Amino acid sequence: MTQYAAPTTDMKFVLNEVLQISKYSNLPGFSEVNEELLDAILEEGGKLAANVLHPINHSGDKEGCTRHDDGSVTTPKGMPEAYDAYREGGWQGLSFDPDYGGQGLPNVLGLAVSEMMSGANMAFAMYPGLSRGAANAIHAHGSDDQKSKWLPKMIAGDWGGTMNLTEPHCGTDLGLLKSKAVPAGDGSFKVSGQKIFISSGEHDLTENIIHLVLARIEGAPEGTKGISLFIVPKFLVNDDGSLGARNGVSCGSIEEKMGIHANSTCVMNYDEATGYLLGEENKGLKAMFTMMNEARLGVAMQGMAISEVSYQNGAAYAKERLQGRALTGPAEPDKPADPIIVHPDVRRMLMDQRAFTEGARAWIYWTALHGDLQELAEDEETRQKADDYMGLMTPILKSYLTEKGYWHATNAQQVLGGHGYIQEWGMEQFVRDARIALIYEGANGIQALDLVGRKLMKDGGRAWQSFFAEIDEFVADNQGNDELAPFLDGLKLAKERTEEATQWLAANAMQNFNHAGAGSMDYLNLFALNCLAYAWAMSAKSAIEKKGEGDFYGNKLVTGKYFLERILPDGAAYLEKIKTGADTMMALPAEAF
């Protein structure tokens, strides 16, 4: 069976040495984070992940969720107890507003804890993950009354939360949605319609579930400009906070999926359910996007987290499994064969994965830190830059980390040979679970379109210009650091390629928008390599400074060099493909397919 050990050493390296979060101790939340607290959080979180969540990962996949005739849903054996442990540990409020019961710690710490939970048990982590997303949306858009009514219980983990967007005929194109809301006369609405693919829509982990539901108020404009967002609780809540009557919302069925079987993916039926408008009328999409952006970062993290856990298990097998001899002569002549980690192609798969995972961790934590700075930084310039970065990085991270994370889970499975294909070994579950991350919260193609169609042009390109300027500054500041030189060269190369592609898009997309669409995914991947090259250059700088202090730092530099040698070269192909444009891609008539 599989094992999970939270990668706390690497997490601390990123937080303390690469990002140097202690520099921000003037900011609320950060002021409380000393080394001792950080260690305690990562250690306790790691224990919960390894000892409580991971042991039910495989059994939960096998058993799946069960919907009963009354519409109730039972999660797999051990899930309620695991959720209780999570709730009682106070994990749900770690980085939430203390006014509503949270601990107010930085989001970047929250992300590290989420990584552990997702790596250990992705299907489990989705329950509290979606609740947090819903709570964040209420926090951002709710009235004071709404916040004090809903948030404390959600943050305590007593109540769950979900997001309800998709309908059978519309996922990406929400302008087509049909769910309706009719004013009830008392300020509330009666919400009716059907939603599909609702993760954590119904379950037995919490006493109430707070659904956030997109619907159209009767008489509202068609399309995306007539959509509002509603709070629709499973149980109505009395003024004293106690639970009232069951609301008109129920789970009609649960989907049989490729993976994440322990998370209930529900068809949710709303039948004149009482709902409360969240935010402004007809501005529901905007409010929902607050939640979506955070959710997208969370999904990106899932890709990286599954890559981490599958790497750990692939590497463990490679060190144990005896098969064949090293090409350079027996490595362990006293054994009947060498462990397969002596074979370069096995190394290739593991090093690919390691170089990706470690680089991705530094990059996504760096981004999450900007999420904190966007809220907390004292000067407007820093807040704006951080906000720009979050907007720019979110689609890139979501697509690149999920696609590569899936791919690397497949490679880790490959390390096990035939055993990788057998369910009881657990590797194939990582692949099946990771697969959803390329699809949900906006399929990856939508992320690519968001990048080239929206994020690049926003504010005259301020976000990417600011990012490139930061890279130039980093390169200039570190001239003369000979050991860092290959990383700076790689970073410059990655940036040149990205700039060239950006210019090509700027020059060609206006004549034909399809040129932008045709290159969007390759552009996203090229930009991702640029970000990873920066993450690795920052990591290498920190590792060089500490090189004498243990193997960890030397290994980090080797892994970074591997990134430069074996991952960065993909950029040349991405660039070349972008520059071929849309003509051939779009040439065939639809009926030729």
Next chain:
Amino acid sequence: MTQYAAPTTDMKFVLNEVLQISKYSNLPGFSEVNEELLDAILEEGGKLAANVLHPINHSGDKEGCTRHDDGSVTTPKGMPEAYDAYREGGWQGLSFDPDYGGQGLPNVLGLAVSEMMSGANMAFAMYPGLSRGAANAIHAHGSDDQKSKWLPKMIAGDWGGTMNLTEPHCGTDLGLLKSKAVPAGDGSFKVSGQKIFISSGEHDLTENIIHLVLARIEGAPEGTKGISLFIVPKFLVNDDGSLGARNGVSCGSIEEKMGIHANSTCVMNYDEATGYLLGEENKGLKAMFTMMNEARLGVAMQGMAISEVSYQNGAAYAKERLQGRALTGPAEPDKPADPIIVHPDVRRMLMDQRAFTEGARAWIYWTALHGDLQELAEDEETRQKADDYMGLMTPILKSYLTEKGYWHATNAQQVLGGHGYIQEWGMEQFVRDARIALIYEGANGIQALDLVGRKLMKDGGRAWQSFFAEIDEFVADNQGNDELAPFLDGLKLAKERTEEATQWLAANAMQNFNHAGAGSMDYLNLFALNCLAYAWAMSAKSAIEKKGEGDFYGNKLVTGKYFLERILPDGAAYLEKIKTGADTMMALPAEAF
């Protein structure tokens, strides 16, 4: 639910126009293939695939195989009837020796028929596929008595066949195997041991199953030089051909796997089972490799076949699903939204897949044609060249077509968005089924090692030199064909890159074999691009000649151009990675993983 339509138009294009199989009508087997017969075979095969095999593909996945307490295995509902239809149609003997009841048609035709069966129902097609492999091994290595005893029933489809290599502690490294054979005194042996991952090991489709089993004769040398191959039937066969006693072989359990659930993957226990030596004592691996090479080509074909069927279903969804508007303005303004095939990134996924699948088909059929020429060609030079090509291409095809086939099945699933993740839509099954092809018959890393460690150097590099010379000749012969020029340029570029990589390996691998291992997979992929570039150049040449005769040819040229623009550029990255060598890849000590 999914559909399958055999791609007979493209198959005929490859067979008749690209390969021009009518040129070989002087050879046995080919002499019988006129256009009418070819049409009839492809049409009837296509009907069986579409109407009988595909309808039970999804239900078979859901139900899986069942092992009963007595060790018998029941295949899913409809499988025995489908197998009967296959058997009664005479499909099993299509390209087999007429002396044993086959029809003696070319192997390349057999491959086309196999593609249909695998595309329609991969788990089903494995049963007859493994039987054919076992029959081929008996045909190649058996005595006349053995051939007349076992082959007619196997070729009629009355008896099945399997290959038994893997044991719990050894898959790739067969030198470690422990199964034993003890002479019984009457010329037969008593075979004992446990084999795992035995596809089609036990089932209810045939009245007997002929297992080919690797085992070590008592007292034989250790390692790979002491392994022999045995025919071990499930039921002993009397001299009159009737079935005798049950032999000492049984299915101990069946594996729960990621996919191909309708194929029984068995743990087979041999307990003093009667076995008959096939071929020479201690030369079992060589005999088994006959079977393995054919099996590897068959697995490569599975990768392409799953890419085809998943493409068909992805494309069908993309033409129907309405979501969003074209970037260039509404394509179907009277509808609430445009079909998603208007979106460039959806096109990208479909065109990637199409350019891969069509190129791969031309390439693997071209290789299978050489399989025929190797046996049948009248001159020794042609036979030798064909044999060289088969040896060279087999590992490249096996790895590249299975990896990309899997990847494209994932992309086709992506086209469906959330529906792609739901079991009832059937797309995720293609991904799960396709996944095994990267692993079995030698994991892809083993193929890469076979290429750089064995096939490249064999006979002083005669195989690749001959292939490159053929490409040069093709390029020279077609100078002045302006429309073909971009394909010739792409082919030259691909060849230059492959040559550069070959030289790098030649110059560096002798100092350190790990340099060859470290670059082996990228080298294999680079070589594959070279082969695809050749397949596309040949296809384009044929399409240019027929351009006036229908849309098919124009569409073929567009798809070929897409290959040049969007797939060929990957070669630059492969080459760059190869040249970084093994030093960084192998730098970390094993305990650092």
